[in-house]
Amino acid sequence: MAQRRRTRKAIVDATRQLITDGQSPSIDDIAAAADVSRRTIYMYFPTIDQLLLDAATGLLAETSVDAVLDPDRHGDDVFARADALAKALVDLAPKALPLGRKIISLTVDAPPANDGVRRGYRRIEWIERAVEPIRSQLDDEQYDRLVSALAVMLGWEAMVVLRDVRGLNAADEEAVIRWTTRALIEAMLAEAAARSTRS
Numbered sequence: 001m002a003q004r005r006r007t008r009k010a011i012v013d014a015t016r017q018l019i020t021d022g023q024s025p026s027i028d029d030i031a032a033a034a035d036v037s038r039r040t041i042y043m044y045f046p047t048i049d050q051l052l053l054d055a056a057t058g059l060l061a062e063t064s065v066d067a068v069l070d071p072d073r074h075g076d077d078v079f080a081r082a083d084a085l086a087k088a089l090v091d092l093a094p095k096a097l098p099l100g101r102k103i104i105s106l107t108v109d110a111p112p113a114n115d116g117v118r119r120g121y122r123r124i125e126w127i128e129r130a131v132e133p134i135r136s137q138l139d140d141e142q143y144d145r146l147v148s149a150l151a152v153m154l155g156w157e158a159m160v161v162l163r164d165v166r167g168l169n170a171a172d173e174e175a176v177i178r179w180t181t182r183a184l185i186e187a188m189l190a191e192a193a194a195r196s197t198r199s
Helices: 002-020 027-034 038-044 048-068 078-107 121-137 140-153 156-165 170-198
Strands: none
Touching: 002 027, 002 038, 002 048, 027 038, 048 078, 048 121, 078 121, 078 156, 078 170, 121 140, 121 170, 140 156, 140 170, 156 170
């Protein structure tokens, strides 16, 4: 899994650099820059459009999300880290959500990539960084379940539901996402504490 993440990251990083340099890269350009084969790129990104959208979205999100997840900013306060991540993602929505909707439409019916993931790998990395302070308090199953539950709330899909199905404005959407994020962490910590007292 770690090798797959590194390969995917190398492909996206190379694409972002080419875009930053002002190019409209082809698959051959990206393969050369990432030092991978065209086939490898297609194993992770079935279309060039998906890869370009993913890279562009990463350029939008990288600076602000990485800044809020800086350990010096919130220390080991998992609630502050997760809340900052939720807020940063909502703050990016005006620019990122239109791209996100396009990525969803490109990936929803696509076959899974080599690692079984169609999209959202960056989101998982951010969530793992946010909950890292409580990792030692959770067993593997609890940790994986918490990361999966947070992935449902901290992303475009939740925003689409809250906007399109619930009709929420941006402020109410942010409140729901931040409240749910905190509630999921609190519930998991309570479960872990109850389990440890039974042991």
